[in-house]
Amino acid sequence: MLQRAVLLLGDPDWIAKLLGAAYLLIPMVAAWALITEVLFGARTEAMAKVLESEGGLPVDNLPRTPGGRIVRAAADAEFGKYKAEAEAAPGDWRSWFRLSCAYDAAGDRKRARKAMRDAIALFRTRG
Incomplete structure (x- = not known):
């Protein structure tokens, strides 16, 4: 994707430049979403372990x-x-x-x- 993004950003057509920018942006948004979901799950699990040890689940x-x-x-x-x-x-x-x-x-x-x-x-x- 990075190679395609660089090629599209170097193109004189503004639509190609927009596609190149999207090629750079989409993986960053996906990585952010993945990281936030993994952190949400890890933090939820940590709280569940504390509640389980306290008998509060x-x-x-x-x-x-x-x-x-x-x-x-x-x-x-x-x-x-x-x-x-x-x-x-x-x-x-x-x-x-x-x-x-x-x-x-x-x-x-x-x-x-x-x-x-x-x-x-x-x-x-x-x-």
């Missing part, structure tokens, strides 16, 4: 469908407990981690990742 005892998915109504019923815990202790990464798990069980992946990012930020700044 949420218990996975929700009923499942024959296909293995968590029954949504059961996850929604359990969700309130974790939401109240996070509201009561907004500065505790553990409560945000458990809330993230509850969001995930309820099928809300976007909020689950947001809650986990909040947990990671709190985990990294703890004293």
Whole structure:
């Protein structure tokens, strides 16, 4: 890609120059995305290990469908407990981690990742 990018950047046509710049930019964006996802996973795993050693991981005892998915109504019923815990202790990464798990069980992946990012930020700044 680097060779093609240099060739296209050297071309007098502005469209070729744009393609050359894209050839340089796309691998950088992909590398950034890969690194952020790997770091997200590593930090999540580190927090899970701490919670496991403390006995604070949420218990996975929700009923499942024959296909293995968590029954949504059961996850929604359990969700309130974790939401109240996070509201009561907004500065505790553990409560945000458990809330993230509850969001995930309820099928809300976007909020689950947001809650986990909040947990990671709190985990990294703890004293």
